Amino acid sequence: MRFTDTRNRNVSVSFQQAIFTGLAESGGLYYADKNPDLSQLFDSFTPQTSFNEIATATAYAFLGDELTETQVGDIVQSAFHFEPKLNRLGNNIILLELFHGPSLSFKDFGASFLAASMEAFLGKQSRHAVILTATSGDTGSAVAQAFYKKANIDVVILYPSEKVSPLQEKQLTTLGENIHALEVRGTFDDCQRLVKNAFGNTNLKKSLNLTSANSINLGRLTAQTFYYIWARSQLKTPKSEADDLTFTVPSGNFGNLTGGVWAHLCGLPVKKFIAAVNANRVFLDYLETGEFKPQPSIATYSNAMDVGNPSNFERLLAIYESVDNMRKEIESYSVNSRETIKAISSAYEKTQQFICPHTAVGIVASYLHLKKQPGKIVSLATAHPAKFADLIEKVLNITVPLPTSLKKVQALPKIAEKIDADDEALAAFLERLK
Numbered sequence: 349m350r351f352t353d354t355r356n357r358n359v360s361v362s363f364q365q366a367i368f369t370g371l372a373e374s375g376g377l378y379y380a381d382k383n384p385d386l387s388q389l390f391d392s393f394t395p396q397t398s399f400n401e402i403a404t405a406t407a408y409a410f411l412g413d414e415l416t417e418t419q420v421g422d423i424v425q426s427a428f429h430f431e432p433k434l435n436r437l438g439n440n441i442i443l444l445e446l447f448h449g450p451s452l453s454f455k456d457f458g459a460s461f462l463a464a465s466m467e468a469f470l471g472k473q474s475r476h477a478v479i480l481t482a483t484s485g486d487t488g489s490a491v492a493q494a495f496y497k498k499a500n501i502d503v504v505i506l507y508p509s510e511k512v513s514p515l516q517e518k519q520l521t522t523l524g525e526n527i528h529a530l531e532v533r534g535t536f537d538d539c540q541r542l543v544k545n546a547f548g549n550t551n552l553k554k555s556l557n558l559t560s561a562n563s564i565n566l567g568r569l570t571a572q573t574f575y576y577i578w579a580r581s582q583l584k585t586p587k588s589e590a591d592d593l594t595f596t597v598p599s600g601n602f603g604n605l606t607g608g609v610w611a612h613l614c615g616l617p618v619k620k621f622i623a624a625v626n627a628n629r630v631f632l633d634y635l636e637t638g639e640f641k642p643q644p645s646i647a648t649y650s651n652a653m654d655v656g657n658p659s660n661f662e663r664l665l666a667i668y669e670s671v672d673n674m675r676k677e678i679e680s681y682s683v684n685s686r687e688t689i690k691a692i693s694s695a696y697e698k699t700q701q702f703i704c705p706h707t708a709v710g711i712v713a714s715y716l717h718l719k720k721q722p723g724k725i726v727s728l729a730t731a732h733p734a735k736f737a738d739l740i741e742k743v744l745n746i747t748v749p750l751p752t753s754l755k756k757v758q759a760l761p762k763i764a765e766k767i768d769a770d771d772e773a774l775a776a777f778l779e780r781l782k
């Protein structure tokens with residue numbers, strides 16, 4: 349299978365090229381403009397088919413001309429020591445829980461699969477790579493966990509000193525081994541600038557084989573198809589709920605939703621996608637007006653969705669080609685903070701379950717859709733509630749238990765190197781990894 353560039357359809361690259369390049373040369377994003385019809389494969393999955401079997405068969409359909417089925421199976425085994433789970437919330441909402449991975453958010457699926465794929469390709473060629481990334485807190489931990497102890501790869505994560513939460517800092521700095529945390533005396537913008545300048549330094553980039561692992565990477569998107577396919581296979585019996593499912597996706601950069609759309613393009617039957625957004629509603633405005641107008645982001649409780657210029661919009665537009673086509677398959681609802689809080693309380697009152705604010709935005713959107721169109725809906729649960737324990741405890745006045753992984757991390761010593769926010773300081777650190 350080949351992949352093209354949203355800004356230049358003459359481009360044709362392999363999966364390997366796409367994952368190591370990240371962003372296409374034009375500044376566009378890689379995606380598949382021709383997809384295999386996998387509907388028979390998807391139909392063959394049953395509730396007994398494991399997540400890893402589904403991931404292997406699906407990934408092999410994409411990567412079959414670059415890797416053997418055994419190699420793909422090994423990547424999947426190395427990536428996924430965790431699974432999604434289905435969980436009912438009332439009669440009509442099925443939560444697809446994607447937060448059982450090492451950093452407790454859905455981003456673990458994409459990051460782990462990307463890490464394992466890179467390790468496999470580098471190993472085949474005895475090459476080494478350095479992953480360089482900046483984080484404002486949350487996204488870095490999925491990358492750190494995913495690449496931990498991967499052979500032939502060093503990861504350098506820049507974060508702004510004293511501007512991430514204590515727990516986030518622990519998640520970034522306690523792994524050690526091939527994960528190097530750099531505490532930058534500066535802001536998140538400084539961290540991003542340093543990373544950008546390092547990639548702009550051709551010498552450094554070539555000699556270290558500098559690579560990014562951010563959320564637009566095609567390798568991450570690939571894994572974000574698997575759990576939609578798995579959810580459908582799980583719902584096939586006893587009485588099939590699996591025909592024409594509707595999925596609600598709490599969205600920020602729209603990478604998660606684009607994964608679902610990709611699965612659908614390959615033949616997964618889906619009635620509708622619901623893009624649940626918070627006050628950052630440029631996508632909803634686009635569906636309503638046909639105009640895409642990026643905005644500065646607005647801070648909300650569901651902060652991983654505070655995005656004013658969703659990066660995957662470009663992929664969605666390349667896929668659908670027009671707002672009319674997009675409207676046929678995607679609906680969007682914007683959910684405010686009062687509704688978000690109310691959903692957190694009412695989920696607890698009704699079912700004694702804690703839900704994170706991102707998941708809550710999705711649930712409100714699911715109910716809004718169900719009012720118009722009764723039926724069943726699969727609502728994606730994107731982060732573990734314990735990651736947002738402060739907020740939930742304030743709303744419910746009840747202590748949210750921390751999973752053992754988070755408790756353990758809190759007790760470990762921080763290993764980070766403090767650097768000034770300048771290019772030389774970063775370059776000097778990177779030289780040491782040669």
Ligand SMILES: *Cc1c(COP(=O)(O)O)cnc(C)c1O
Binds near residue numbers: 455603605730
């Ligand atoms: C990143 C994130 C989202 C948004 O996902 P996108 O792919 O950017 O749309 C939603 N919820 C949580 C918890 C996240 O970490």
